[in-house]
Amino acid sequence: MMKYIWLFAAAAVIILIEVPSLRKRKLRKDLWVFFCLLGLGIVLVIMRFLNLHIPNPVNGLDYMLRPLAEAIFQNLSGR
């Protein structure tokens, strides 16, 4: 439970720091992007708290690049 409280406290602090000045300066688009990214972050962290599976971008890279990487390694390792 504590970790949720911390997460929302952090989110609240972030909003308090950024939003008032953005609204004052009327930066609509910045505000949108800000809330989208923050929302994305909060959702992802909650998914992690709930132990839901989150695809790891590194695995994707690994899948795509591994064959070529191994080929380079085999060719150059001199074994």
Next chain:
Amino acid sequence: MSQIDIATIKEKLGYSNDIIFKEFQIDYGGNSRKVNLFYADGLVNTDSVQDFILETLMVEFPKLNTNQHPFLDLLTAGEIEEVTSTDTMYYNLFSGHVILIWDSNKILSIAMNGIKDRAVSEAMTETVSRGPKESFTESIRTNTALVRRKIKNPDLWLENMRIGKMTQTSVSIMYIKGIVSDKILEEVRNRLSRIDIDGILESGYIEELIQDSAYSPFPTMYNSERPDVIAAELLEGKVAILVDGTPHVLVVPALFISFMHSAEDYYQRADISSLIRILRFVGIFIALLGPSLYIAITTFHQEMLPTQLLIGLAAQREGIPFPAFIEALIMEITFEILREAGVRMPRTMGQAISIVGTLVIGQAAVDAGIVSAAMVIVVSITAISSFVVPAMNMSISIRMIRFALMGLAASFGLYGIILGIFALVLHLCSLRTFGVPYMSPFGPFIAEDTKDTLFRLPHWAMRKRLRLISQNNITRGNNKPPGPKR
């Protein structure tokens, strides 16, 4: 000028009995004229009023052929001006002028200052073993004179302004024309003129109202009560702000490094001063990090200590009921209380407090098993080290930050301390003082200007003024290394 009613003036002044009024008639140019004269008792020199005004008007005037001379020429006083607004009249009245109303239509203000000033005495806070001993007083005129005496040059300019709606405090900007950067000067003028406050009682008011960053623990304006320091700063192209009623004169822009310098550094030989400065930086390092390093190492990184020392410390800490952080906090706060008490207390009590202090924070606390002896050593060294910072306001900043670092050390060990220092350095680098980066000449690094920072080169080697402060007249002198002529 319309008729001036003396009754209105009396009413305006609330019939305060320190304002002395005198009314008489004199014979001038064949007519009898009414003269009203008043002044604030205590602010003017009553003997002079008697000798130079009353005597002249009552005794000399009737004898003269007054048609030949304008009236003003006949008064034997130095500073006489005709005033047209009542605001100026009141201001002059309270600055120690005698106000003379001639024939109910002309206001003359005659300077007769006679307030009892404190004499120029030895500097109390910035002491030196070699160097001038005099310090500023509460009178702005004495202070400007003290600086003028050091820089006898027509280019030393003074600009005066009155700040404070009620107090009408006189504030002067002092600089050397031709050396000072116009941008900085303009900035100082602008910021001073923007001040809107009822009263200025000390230069600290001005400092808080015009400094660059309101929420920084670090001072971005330097202050000194030594005329020689102010003269040296003016020669570097800085701007001094003198405030009437206080011996503390402000200097801008103030770089971080200048708070680490003492006046004496420039009077002793360069090698000695350089070594002393290095010693001072070691002291500052201890003052800032001493307790936090102790906490971090004893709590998290015992493996960093040599085994024997570790065993010794562990033996001492056995039986101490608190974690190192609480122990340090208790000691530090006790010390801060002692220090504060030492400053506020009547002088005669000092002895008693220091005895109690040494006994309490020294022997007794260790014997009682509340703190360990090692902690007493750490806190005492830290406390002494914090006094090596020559500038009081910087020393206070370091004390405050020390507590923050202790907290970081207690929760995150060395990692916390390092991150704390990162944040601290970043903060320092983000500061500016009147447009000049606070950490220059290190960040941004200017090799030319580092000659008078961590160490001090001899005077003959310091040929240029600081580049970021003075762009106009940058050459200080052109000396060869001294020695017999070859």
Next chain:
Amino acid sequence: MLEKGKISHRQLTVLTLLYTIGTSILIVPSIMAVFSKQDGWIACLIGTAANLLTILIYSALAGRYPTLTLAEFSEKILGKWLGKVISLFFLSFIFLLSSFLLRVVGNFMTTHIMPNTPIEITIILFMAVVVYAVRLGIETTARAAEIFLPFVIALFLFLTFFLLPQIRIDRAEPVFENGIKPILLGAFYYFNLQEQVILMMLVPYTNRPEKARSALLAGTLLGSVVIIVSVLLSTLVLGTEFTQRNMYASYTLAKQISVGNFLQRVEAMLAIIWLITIFFKTVVCMYAVTLGTAQTLRLKDPRTLTLPFALLLVFLSLLVYDNIVSFVAFTPKVFSLYATIFMVIIPVGLLGIDALRSSFKQNQSSS
């Protein structure tokens, strides 16, 4: 311009130097020992040469658009939409790299300095200071870098000096034992751990962009010297076998220092050097991401992005790999290929297309 600050070319050199030392000083010796054995330092030399070469390409590219960052001129060269796609692709690389840096800090701290502190806390704490630096802007960061540089150099020289007595030259022999191939492999991996291309995001903010190239070259060269010395020392003092087995070989190396009975346990110094340099590397990366994103999405204030990005980065850094084993398996082999895309293929491609376009335009106007 979104960023109003300006840095001098000297400050760019300092930032580049710290950036280059960055992660490498801690993890490169071990990687080099694994792939190139005792010839790791030769591999580093070749990698450095490759690095300097790519900087020439980057500066040629920057010279064509001296006031624009990579995120901006990619749109100029490839057109609005394709340019934006390439920019975002590039930014995702920096983003991923930043999360790796964070994770490396967290891992090192929790294994060696603060074993009882959760990795999340160490990462969040580090991120907080990084965010502070990014929000203060590049000018402040550059000044702080100038202040830290002397400490980094002094500590490094100190460590090097006290390791000299333990050097045994025969540990670096035989040279070229396995031919040139393993050295090239090491060089390839070393080259891709430097990511100098990200520094391109700073070039438009130097006060004299024409000097940026020499600044980048000098910074990279000096930084590489530090890395090469630490690789050499690891080999000469610890030996190849021992270096291979220690992921943080230079830290182990600093533990070897022992002068008399009083100068021991100075490895904290190496940790400090490394923490300073990786801090500035992370700041530069995060700065590049926020600035680049703001430029690509046409936002007014990049500062807005710092805190949400910080949250995402902390999250990503905890996600990117499960344990140290998968990190070791991924970083040199696969990450190097991934980095090559951004360090070589994209810049060279942009330069080629831009050159073609300008020559095409010239032909058109002349005919």
